Amino acid sequence: MDFSLSDEQQAYVDSARAFAQAEMAPHAARWDAESIFPVDVLRLAGEMGFMGMYTPESAGGLGMSRLDASLIVEELARGCTTTAAFLTIHNMATSMIGKYANPEIIEQWCPELVMGAKLASYCLTEPSAGSDAASLRSSAVRDGDHYVVNGAKVFISGAGSTDVLVAMLRTGDAGAKGVSAFLIPADAEGISYGKKEEK
Ligand SMILES: Cc1cc2nc3c(=O)[nH]c(=O)nc-3n(C[C@H](O)[C@H](O)[C@H](O)COP(=O)(O)OP(=O)(O)OC[C@H]3O[C@@H](n4cnc5c(N)ncnc54)[C@H](O)[C@@H]3O)c2cc1C
Known part of the structure; x- marks a missing residue:
């Protein structure tokens, strides 16, 4: 079996490595020590296409395979593991919106998310x-034309600095099938953010 990278994959790796060495590695230790969430560098990553890697092209992403995205993340993580970890989460949340949200929501959020101009948790x-995870208890209960959400989450990467939350909430019975995904603007009334965890 041939495990060598294609020319296209090698080009992704080279550009990610150069980006990580120039924009991330020189600052990584300080970002961790001082709890800095480098929004400006995430925006630059967006310009490189790294913030919508496997979001569908129909939603403005690059529509990459997970393998190709992993090759990029591996290089970014060599520059700053914590920032690369958030970047993978942003990519996951953005791809979920691009794949599963209705067209108006995709149009509202995805162009800025894939560019890193807005960030998702x-x-x-x-x-x-x-x-x-299937035992989660935070709930969303329908009340007329909206939902009332109650509960608490922990360890949410980027929380407090991101613009939109993709939240798993209980809408049905116990177990995995009773959970639905909600898109919630991060500044929605009633949301509060707790202490930052040590990196
Ligand atoms: C840096 C960081 C970033 C994160 N970012 C996010 C985020 O953005 N969004 C988000 O939703 N979550 C995030 N998480 C949370 C992460 O997904 C959870 O930490 C993870 O799911 C484990 O849950 P827990 O910490 O409650 O550990 P627990 O579930 O309490 O597990 C503790 C230990 O018990 C073991 N264990 C658990 N159940 C069993 C079992 N049935 N049998 C045997 N062993 C078991 C586990 O392997 C582990 O060693 C983040 C976590 C970290 C550390």
Whole structure:
């Protein structure tokens, strides 16, 4: 079996490596020590196409395979592991919006998300539901033309600095099938953010 990279994959790797060495590695230790979330560098990553890697092309992303995206992330993580970790989460949340949201929502959010001009958090983990995600308790209950959301999440990367939250909430019975994904603007009324975790 041939495991060598194609010319296109090698080009992705080269550009990600150059970006990581120039924009991330020189600052990584300080960002960690001083709890800096480098929004400006994430915007530059967006200009490189790294913020919408496997978001569908129909939503403005690059429509890459997960393997190709992994090759890029591997290089970015050599520059700054924590920033690369957030970048993967932003990519995951943005691809979910690009794949599953209705057209108006895609049009509203995806152009800026894939450019890194806006940032997304993925909100699954709860204080009593980490590995056992299907036992999450935060809920969304329909009330006329809107939902009332109650609950708490933990370990949400970027929370407090991001613009939109893709939140897993219980809308049905116990277990995985009772969970739905919601897109919530990060500044929606009633949301509060707790302490920052140490990096
Ligand atoms: C840096 C960082 C960033 C994160 N970012 C996000 C984010 O953006 N969004 C988000 O939703 N979450 C995020 N998380 C949370 C992450 O997904 C959870 O930490 C993870 O799911 C584990 O949950 P937990 O920490 O509650 O550990 P627990 O589920 O309490 O597990 C603790 C230990 O028990 C083991 N264990 C658990 N269940 C079993 C079992 N049934 N059998 C055997 N062993 C078991 C686990 O392997 C682990 O070693 C982040 C976490 C970190 C550390």
